[in-house]
Amino acid sequence: MTAALSKHFKIISGKPWIWAFAGAFLVWGATILYTGGTGAGQILSAALSFATFSVIVGIGQMYVITLGPGNVDLSIPATMTFAGAVSMKIMETQDAMILPGLVIALLCGLAVGLFNYGLIHALRIPPIIATLSSSFLVQSSAIAYGRGLKIKPPELLAEFTTARIAGFPLLAICVILLAAIMSVVLHRTVFGRSVLAIGQNPRAAALAGVKVDFIRLATYLQSAVLAALCGYLLAGFSGGASLNMGAEYLLASIAVVVIGGTSVAGGFANLPGLWGAALFMFLLVTMLNTFGLSAGIRLLLTGVIIVGVITLAGGRRD
């Protein structure tokens, strides 16, 4: 009996992402109980749509956090806004410009990523401070460039980002695929394993021949490029780039990583948890909205639940 229990426990503790999905399911259940079953499908579909964007930035952030303590990318919201604003302006709602727009958005991300790592490397400052300082500059550039105008995305891009197949968001399918690919990259390629190795012990990794500097550079580039991609898609999805479109993704990108069961101390990561946590975060807000609570209570409960979940999920794992 106890042996069976401990075996179950082992299975669960080996898959920390189960908790995130369990939480998402619980919150979803509470919501439909409240509505009496109406809208269960729509809620799930909307949750998939919105969770998609948290997952895209979450992947980048997860790789960065996995590099070890002190590694975190705080420039994600600014990069999203910047890439969104620049690409929307360049595309000028023309369908023919969708691909060039995407390339420009990704180049924006590449530039921010290079700048970030340049600061980390040249000034020898902690990544938190480096990405924070550069996010000030990037955010300002986005404000100055976008001038508060909300330019509509090309029609085809808007259609693609909001398309559904039998109620299932097309973009979500793409990002589930992306997450699967990145999971393979993390566990099966030299790059992914190097990231994990650096997170577990940077000195040992360096001695074992891992090109630490290069891997860190690639990780920060990847995070910025994914943020740019997310900004581009989100601008298409929400009818244009706005100056605060990235704001909520600062918390979201970090929270999905931690709630998803990735170790905050670095060295251990998992991709499925990102989806579970992103769904949980969205469904949580939906639940609080459905209950018809005031803005104050809603924010308060969001805070309490996030801190509570992280206390339970992100504790010591050594």
Add this chain to the structure above:
Amino acid sequence: MTFVPSARLLRSLLPAFSLTVILIAIFYLQPRAMSYFGLNLLLNLALPIAFATLAQMCVIAVNDLDLGIGAFVGFVACVGATWLNESPVLGVAVLALCILAYAALGALIHLRNLPSIVVTLGMSFFWLGLALLVLPTPGGKAPEWVRAVMTFKAPGMPTTIYASAMVAILVHFALMRSAYGAVVRGVGGNPRSVERAGWSILKAKMSMYALAGFFGVLSGISLIGLTTSADANIALRYTLLSIAGVILGGGEFVGGRISPVGAVLGAMTLTLAASFLSFLRISPDWQIGAQGAILIIVLALRVLINRAGKK
């Protein structure tokens, strides 16, 4: 024999140097600012920012980062403009509870080994929500005594300068010169050795977080003394400003290396930087960007000094 300043001395002079540079630039652009009235206007908002920066510094001293301080200051401002005015006893009790909550936060982060950024980011929602519950729409009224203290006109120089200097010196003696201050900073430097020496890391973290909460309270109260009313969103930008202030002031993100005097100077530099940009007629769009640029320049200068020091 010529005097060669050490890298350490140069580094500690950097915050004062940045402040002087920006003051000279302002006086050059706008000579009328060089007066009691002008300085008073320029430095008006420096005190609440300095308190927020000191709060952030306390958290950074133990290798954490507080991304919720802005929302917390906003909540304090809302309490200050409502309960503290209407029933002072309740107001003071709530503010004392806030400080305890900060200490508890420090304990939670330490005991569960949580990432401070995520916890404090989550707490920022908590404080913002509470602030909206206390004061759903902008308004309220600051207590008379707070108004009186904050608008007091000291002889010779604006009160802000006296107050900032006093606070900086007090905190300097409390953290940099006291025995327990050294222990607390040691927690940021080498927690393991502090623990082996028989000190409780938990207590040190709790006291630093409590101190952060205390400065957050001072920041919110001094802020409503200047604005007379409050709003839940009033201080959200303080989160980033305070981090920038600590770094500008020579604090380092790891290792418990902090400088209270520098932090206050850093906060003043940032306050002045905003006016400086508007004197230059730079569009407000670039305000945040300029703060980022100042940060990067100061950090780069620090690297140069360190390199020169190694030679």
